[in-house]
Amino acid sequence: ALAVFFNLVFEGVQSLLGVRWVPGFATIIIAHVAFNISFVAIVVRARLATMDPTLEEAAGDLGANPMVAFWKVTFPILMPGVLAGGLLAFTLSLDDFVVTFFNAGVGTTTLPLYVYGMLKQRVPPEINAISTLMIAASIALVGASLIFQRSEARDRT
Known part of the structure; x- marks a missing residue:
């Protein structure tokens, strides 16, 4: 029932906008953005809640317009939340x-579709190689994050 509903809504939006989208890469991106935007918003909102509002006020008192205050003060503070999201x-x-x-x-x-297609037959060496690369990339990102956090903590002291 939900699939029929979304199909009707999608067809209605297409007719309103006068475009015709066939399922493909664009629809995958739209679906993933719609699915993940709430997770990103929660992470960024948590970072925003810990921000001191007097920093923006101080930037304004020093002559920065709201756009400059955002890019020079607010955005660098929010950047870890944006990256994490x-x-x-x-x-x-x-x-x-x-x-x-x-x-x-x-x-x-x-x-994901390639891996699923390969798993229906058997587990080929390519899947093992892709999995190894994904694990190695994850370990590298965690290691880089730890190094960055330690260097940042060292700079504060």
Whole structure:
């Protein structure tokens, strides 16, 4: 029932906008953005809640207009939350096979669809290689994050 509802809504939006989208890479991106935007918003909102509002006021008192105050004061403070939200969204998108499967068109192959297609036959060496690269990249990102946090803590003292 939900699939029929979304199909009707999607058809209605297409007719209103006067465009015709066939399922493919664009629909996958739209679906993943719609699915992951709430996770990113929660992470960024948590970072925003810990921000001291007097910093923006001080920037304004020193002559910065609101746009300069945002880019020079607010955005650098929010940047760890934005990066964490982006990595979380990327991880969830990489893992979410169902959203990709239902929104992919004919001829659209993403990594989750490729892995699923290979698993239906047997586990080929390519899947093992991709898994190894993903684990290595994850370990490298965690290591880089730890090094960055330690250097930042060292600079504060």
